[in-house]
Amino acid sequence: MMGQSGDTAVAVPSEGWNYSPAPERTRPEIDSEYGLFIGGEFQAPQSDRTFNTINPATGQRLSRISEASEEDVDAAMAAARVAGPKWARMKGRERGKYLFRLARRVQECARELAVLETMDGGKPIKESRDVDLPLVAQHFFYHAGWADKLQWAFGGRDVKPRGVCGQIIPWNFPLLMAAWKLAPALACGNTVVLKPAETTSLTALHLAKLMQEIDLPPGVVNIVTGAGDTGRMVASHPAVKKVAFTGSTEVGRRIMEELAPREVPLTLELGGKSANIVFADAAIEQAIEGVVSGIWFNQGHVCCAGSRLLVEESILEPFVAALRDRMAQLRVGDPLDKNTDIGAINSSEQLDRIRALVTAGQEEGAILHDVQSTPLPEQGFWFPPCFFTGVQPAHVVAREEIFGPVLAVMSFRTPEEAIRRANTTPYGLAAGIWTDKGSKIFEIASRMDAGVVWCNTYNQFDAASPFGGVKESGFGREGGLQGLRAYVR
Amino acid sequence: MSRLEVIKTGKLWIGGTWSRSESGATFVVEDAKGQTVARCALASRKDSREAVEAARAGLPAWRDATAMLRGQVLYRAAEMMESRCKEFTEALCDAGMNLPAARREVELSVDRMVMLAGWCDKIHQILGCQNSVVGPYHNFTIPQACGVVVVFCPEEPPLLSMVTLIGAAMGMGNTVVAAVPRSAAMLGVLLGEVLAVSDVPSGAANLLTGDIGPLLDPLGGHREVAVMVSSGLSKSARTTLRLAAADGIRRVHTIPWTDADWADDTQTCSPWFLDQFVEFKTMWHPAGV
Secondary structure: OOOOOOOOOOOOOOOOOOOOOOEOOOOOOOOOEEOEEEOOEEEOOOOOOEEEEEOOOOOOEEEEEEOOOHHHHHHHHHHHHHHHHHHHHOOHHHHHHHHHHHHHHHHHOHHHHHHHHHHHHOOOHHHHHHHHHHHHHHHHHHHHOOOOOHHHHOOOOOOOEOOEEEEEOOOOOHHHHHHHHHHHHHHOOOEEEEEOOOOOOHHHHHHHHHHHHOOOOOOOEEEOOOOHHHHHHHHOOOOOOEEEEEOOHHHHHHHHHHHOOOOOOEEEEOOOOOEEEEOOOOOHHHHHHHHHHHHHHHHHOOOOOOOEEEEEHHHHHHHHHHHHHHHHOOOEOOOOEOOOOEOOOOOHHHHHHHHHHHHHHHHOOOEEEOOOOOOOOOOOOOOOOEEEEOOOOOOHHHHOOOOOOEEEEEEEOOHHHHHHHHHOOOOOOEEEEEOOOHHHHHHHHHHOOOOEEEEOOOOOOOOOOOEOOOHHHEEOOEOOHHHHHHHEO | OOOOOOOOEEOEEEOOEEEOOOOOOEEEEEOOOOOEEEEEEOOOHHHHHHHHHHHHHHHHHHHOOOHHHHHHHHHHHHHHHHHOHHHHHHHHHHOOOOHHHHHHHHHHHHHHHHHHHHHOOOHHHHHOEEOOOOOOEEEEEEEEEOOEEEEEOOOOOHHHHHHHHHHHHHHOOOEEEEEEEHHHHHHHHHHHHHHHOOOOOOOOEEEEEEOOHHHHHHHHOOOOEEEEEEEOOOHHHHHHHHHHHHOOOOEEEEEOOOHHHHHOHHHHOOHHHHHHHEEEEEEEEEOOO
16 A cells, blocks of 8 residues: 655655556466367367457457367376376375475475466466465465375375376466465375366466476376366266366356266365455454455456455444445556455456346345446456445345355344344354454454454465355365365265 | 963164154064064165154264264163173074174174274374464364265175264264165164163164165265265266265265174274365464564
8 A cells, every 4th residue: 555654754646646557567377278188288179169268358369278178078087097007006105296296396386376377367467476376386385295105184084196187276266276285196196187267267277387397297197178168078078087166156066066976085165155254353354454355456367256244233334444444545446456355357258147146136225336546447357346225134245156246235233133144144264353352353253154264364275274164155175284184085 | 381472573763762654664573584573664765764753853963062972872882792792692693693703793893983983082193183384374174074874885895884974974973874775674773672771862873774775865865875885896886976966065974884894993083084084174374473
């Protein structure tokens, strides 16, 4: 944030300070077309079909991506299966060293990858640079060290890899989700067929180039690009011995149904409608910042976004006023500008969905607050940060995952009511609690139906910290010791 | 002088009370020679829903009891089993088991309950951990009860598997609905009688006897059920259960154990078996002054 610094008196112009553009100048090399990464090589798809990947901030095409057909997925599975035994037999220490190498290469290429992530997905460069990429590198580093220590992770058991893993990832944290999926699978000795989201394939494909550079044995990781059909082929392929999916609850349900007749272990990271609970005794300014990062981080394209704000009634009015003021400071615009807080919505489909849900919220009588200090760009897909007050628990904006920068504000009177309202959702991914009282934190946290509880903080992630939900937010954990469980038998 | 034997009616144990099936249906339990041993209530779909509701209502009391207390209650159940060894043995023999095998299964079952009782206040130290994150935060992961757990008990080994599944689910702080097949019905009733006098709070354990097939759908699709653990189900029954569970994204675990596996203490009391009965919660808090 800008403002007065030190004790120097500065006259603030009546229209406020303007930011000068601060564009990130690094430009990654982007190929005009990308093949499928199978058996260590980029290959043209047997389908001969490609699709465009665009920059959502401009609407302009960045490249053409291959659409994997059934034959292509078969080939990727075959490559993973062939590579499996040797990779599984390899000493854990040596397997780990490949992952350490990969972590290093990610760090070396972090800036290019961050820019690429921002161009392909629309998220602000300060997030891809300061959050996504450091976490990607950390995930490979962290799991590299597990590869030769699995006997201690599972005391009393001699664990073995499961085999070929089919992994399907979403578009909100493209490279980070690839790292979350790949790192534990590889550390435990599995081989992988990974399917990135169709709007954000580029960084995963560049990661494949880094895998070539570090001499990762061919076939250990295979990447097939495409849309939902390709994902379905990966999840239901007979060669797959473990399926991991991150995405919507709706698709997660379909995968469960598809796999019902088979004994294939499954982990799901699905949707959420997480509650961020602010008590009157909280440190209010910190809570405001926590609410901001809870819902407006990554345009609200976050499965664990704190999209339901529950504020203790006695402080509701001043809290909402402060939130409104803070929201007005958020800068929406060019994701490659280092000062941008909120970038582009990932796709026109997602923009349509956000608009429809916001319209539904207005029609149901909730009050929309969307003060904006910066005009929205004309090209590309944009939605301003906003919140609703006057929200009833039955309203669509209080129940449905919007996956956009839209917050539903509600109030509560007693801790019991806060707990009940927080848990009254079919989801159970995360929760936030803001209070200065330690005993209250422990009590509320232990009673949240959620896999992750942030106390006096929100949206923190770490390779060592298990992440995942309960109820319809899915099952299984990713990251940490508990995250290894799904990748061994 | 000859005396007419008093034959027991096997009932369902739901919410701490013994009841007939709401459908009124019963089935005959015969011994290996075809003699009627008892009549048991045949659990209906509605009974199964009532059992889930009872388990949900009983959850706060059991889950929030101290782990030490839960351990003592399960140990009490082992004590009660020990004093009823003869009945359990007879019921196993009625079902066709020879006497030495029946005795062995009862002994193993009592000892299994003791082992599981001992886990209640220790499992958190094995499955939970502190995580070293990049930044000034305390971060730790704790295992918590999942909520209502449904266990589908296999036909073999009838008592040992039932005790293991119910004991594990309860030991981890869950309330449980056990679906017990016809062939193990009287053992289920006996186990219910044991739990009923072991200070188990009402609804913490519920027992349904009869045919498992019709119960897969209502139990698998019930939104108050958090986890289903099954053993011994046919492939088509497993598919039905998983399809029912998909609607609410519910967890389904299949235990593919043989008789020898069920008898193996190191497998059945392993944290890597018990972790199917817990849910992990990770908590963050900033550190600083």
